[in-house]
Amino acid sequence: MFQGLQLFAEAIGGLLTFRTVFDVLWATQLGIIVGMLPGLTATMGIALMTTLTFKMAANNAILILICMYIGAIYGGSRSAILLNIPGTPANAATCMDGYPLAQQGKAGQAIGIATTGSFLGSVIGMFAMALFTPLLGTFALKFRSFEFFWFSVFGVVICGNLTAPKDPLKGWIAGFLGLFVAMIGMEGIHAYSRFSFGSTDLSGGIALLPAMVGAFGFAEIITVMRNPRMQVVQTKIDHVVPRLKDILPYWKTIIRSGIVGTIIGVLPGVGEDIASWVSYDMAKRSSKHPEEFGKGSVDGLIAAETGNNACVPGAIIPVLTLAIPGSAPAAVLLGAMLIHGIRPGPLIMIEFPKFIYETTAMVLFATIAMFVLGLSLVRTLVKVLLVPRQKLMPIVFVLCVVGAYAITGRMFDVGVMVVFGVIGFVLREMEYPMAPLVLGIILGDILDKNLRRSLILTDGRIGPLFTRPISFFIFALTVLIILSKVKFAQDAANAAKRAAAGLFRRKGAGDGV
Amino acid sequence: MKEQNMRRADFVMSSFLIAFGVAVLILSLAMPRFQHLKINPYSVPGIVPGFLGAVIAFLGVVLFIRSVRQGGFRLALNSRALRDFLLTEETRRISLTIVLGVAYALGLLGRVHFMIATGIFVFAFVMVFEYKRKEGFRAQWKTVLWGAILACVTSVSVYSVFAYLFLVNLP
Numbered sequence: 001m002f003q004g005l006q007l008f009a010e011a012i013g014g015l016l017t018f019r020t021v022f023d024v025l026w027a028t029q030l031g032i033i034v035g036m037l038p039g040l041t042a043t044m045g046i047a048l049m050t051t052l053t054f055k056m057a058a059n060n061a062i063l064i065l066i067c068m069y070i071g072a073i074y075g076g077s078r079s080a081i082l083l084n085i086p087g088t089p090a091n092a093a094t095c096m097d098g099y100p101l102a103q104q105g106k107a108g109q110a111i112g113i114a115t116t117g118s119f120l121g122s123v124i125g126m127f128a129m130a131l132f133t134p135l136l137g138t139f140a141l142k143f144r145s146f147e148f149f150w151f152s153v154f155g156v157v158i159c160g161n162l163t164a165p166k167d168p169l170k171g172w173i174a175g176f177l178g179l180f181v182a183m184i185g186m187e188g189i190h191a192y193s194r195f196s197f198g199s200t201d202l203s204g205g206i207a208l209l210p211a212m213v214g215a216f217g218f219a220e221i222i223t224v225m226r227n228p229r230m231q232v233v234q235t236k237i238d239h240v241v242p243r244l245k246d247i248l249p250y251w252k253t254i255i256r257s258g259i260v261g262t263i264i265g266v267l268p269g270v271g272e273d274i275a276s277w278v279s280y281d282m283a284k285r286s287s288k289h290p291e292e293f294g295k296g297s298v299d300g301l302i303a304a305e306t307g308n309n310a311c312v313p314g315a316i317i318p319v320l321t322l323a324i325p326g327s328a329p330a331a332v333l334l335g336a337m338l339i340h341g342i343r344p345g346p347l348i349m350i351e352f353p354k355f356i357y358e359t360t361a362m363v364l365f366a367t368i369a370m371f372v373l374g375l376s377l378v379r380t381l382v383k384v385l386l387v388p389r390q391k392l393m394p395i396v397f398v399l400c401v402v403g404a405y406a407i408t409g410r411m412f413d414v415g416v417m418v419v420f421g422v423i424g425f426v427l428r429e430m431e432y433p434m435a436p437l438v439l440g441i442i443l444g445d446i447l448d449k450n451l452r453r454s455l456i457l458t459d460g461r462i463g464p465l466f467t468r469p470i471s472f473f474i475f476a477l478t479v480l481i482i483l484s485k486v487k488f489a490q491d492a493a494n495a496a497k498r499a500a501a502g503l504f505r506r507k508g509a510g511d512g513v
Numbered sequence: 514m515k516e517q518n519m520r521r522a523d524f525v526m527s528s529f530l531i532a533f534g535v536a537v538l539i540l541s542l543a544m545p546r547f548q549h550l551k552i553n554p555y556s557v558p559g560i561v562p563g564f565l566g567a568v569i570a571f572l573g574v575v576l577f578i579r580s581v582r583q584g585g586f587r588l589a590l591n592s593r594a595l596r597d598f599l600l601t602e603e604t605r606r607i608s609l610t611i612v613l614g615v616a617y618a619l620g621l622l623g624r625v626h627f628m629i630a631t632g633i634f635v636f637a638f639v640m641v642f643e644y645k646r647k648e649g650f651r652a653q654w655k656t657v658l659w660g661a662i663l664a665c666v667t668s669v670s671v672y673s674v675f676a677y678l679f680l681v682n683l684p
Contacts, residue, residue, distance in 0.1 A: 055681075189556050194562060394635040394639065397617070398631050418614065418618050
């Protein structure tokens with residue numbers, strides 16, 4: 001514990017240089033702007049920044065990416081409040097109460113509350129990160145091939161479940177399609193080229209970054225361009241800095257949303273958008289005035305913004321300890337860490353023990369910068385929202401192309417970006433979520449290697465996949481998640497419940513006589 | 514998407530998924546097993562893709578049954594429905610965005626210098642979505658001028674920032 005604190009203090013000390021503070025400020029500000037602009041998501045911003053920073057030293061680059069991440073997830077609230085369009089998907093729930101507040105002439109107050117909520121959410125997430133990452137890291141050392149195999153399946157299933165709550169079947173399909181995409185190219189055990197049909201480019205595999213830039217960048221551009229115009233709400237932005245009495249009554253919502261956001265962040269692939277909706281929903285259920293939700297409720301706004309920002313540090317926890325991302329932007333962050341030679345995963349506690357504390361310190365710096373920058377320059381930044389989309393989107397597309405190309409210098413990757421953009425758009429239209437698809441691309445390799453390793457270890461017996469305690473636990477959890485969404489299982493559970501209730505009633509009735 | 518259209522889309526997608534899953538399964542079974550190398554038979558390359566192909570086909574069957582039950586097989590494809598779909602403003606904007614993007618990324622880049630390709634793309638994009646043919650050039654010369662300025666500034670600045678400041682490869 002004390003050693004952890006000491007390492008954390010050392011990490012903060014190490015980051016306190018002029019260069020670092022300068023990097024933190026510009027990267028967070030840029031993140032806020034990226035988040036504000038509909039069509040530029042956090043995922044896209046981090047992917048572009050990865051391209052720009054990949055010649056920098058590892059720690060500087062990761063710091064800039066974390067600042068971009070936290071800035072963008074927060075920045076999206078600005079357009080949600082002023083335009084009723086979420087700047088990133090994470091801010092969709094913010095629109096519900098942020099925009100009505102702006103219409104009531106309280107835009108400044110709404111921005112101030114959203115900023116404070118985001119700040120406190122990040123702080124709660126950061127504490128959870130500092131406390132639980134080392135614990136989870138130590139626990140993850142117990143994971144062998146069997147556990148990693150089930151964890152990959154669990155990741156795709158839970159992610160599909162939560163990102164497509166209306167129709168989890170589509171979430172699972174997206175996840176398994178993602179796992180298949182990872183099968184393309186040379187496999188890691190016998191170096192056999194799968195599904196490449198003689199193409200050298202395909203045998204190199206589908207890289208994560210171009211696929212993500214397509215699915216989250218180009219697909220987003222198409223979505224933004226489909227609608228002709230957007231309107232900024234005409235309102236005066238008055239005092240932005242919130243008063244303590246505006247925030248204090250909502251302490252319960254803040255703590256609840258912070259914890260919920262962090263937990264959702266830890267779940268593989270389930271990102272900020274879900275965190276924000278779940279926090280919002282829980283706040284509505286436990287509020288004394290649920291009727292105000294959707295009409296400008298401060299409680300709702302604070303829940304949504306606290307939830308999505310708490311999810312950010314939460315999503316970094318599994319990146320560090322299991323090399324499995326907690327959200328789509330965290331997936332890019334994971335890719336960037338690998339590019340920079342940091343190998344996250346269970347061995348991180350042994351190979352790079354200081355890195356966990358350095359990352360936590362980076363989150364702290366980014367959070368403080370987000371709070372300070374979020375409360376300043378508000379009126380100036382509103383002008384960014386006025387840039388017409390037909391002028392902005394071609395520039396974003398040029399950046400998508402450069403982002404896809406720059407890391408490996410292959411035109412093939414530009415093709416991958418375009419194809420994933422179009423497919424991503426079509427799939428999104430049919431309500432297939434993108435997060436499980438992307439998670440599948442990352443987990444595919446882990447699933448492939450670990451299933452085959454397990455089978456080699458046991459000489460083809462599948463028993464140990466189910467009998468090892470952790471392995472069985474993850475397997476059982478996966479099955480329960482699937483069954484909870486399957487109709488006949490739900491019917492059976494309800495029938496069992498009714499039968500049990502009937503049994504007790506009869507017994508009770510008999511006692512009475 | 515409307516409920517009825519979604520059922521139809523599900524029907525088409527599920528048929529595709531079944532065919533795709535089965536194809537993946539067949540290709541996986543046909544993958545080499547390296548018996549002559551005496552490798553462990555449980556490490557053959559086709560094992561995991563085969564499993565995934567089977568799962569995708571199974572999920573496709575579930576979606577197929579659901580969409581058929583909901584009447585999604587009545588595709589109602591006729592020329593009028595198709596024309597109505599193709600002529601909406603939304604479809605036009607979506608297709609224009611995709612066509613412009615594809616033409617730039619897969620057509621121009623690599624054949625023309627990055628700065629020229631980017632300039633043409635940005636200018637074309639702004640013009641396609643901003644220039645109104647009915648109003649004539651005189652009324653909109655400012656739009657054209659701003660489009661041209663934006664195209665030049667974007668191509669020069671992106672090129673210089675990436676090529677000289679961040680030392681990144683450009684297509």
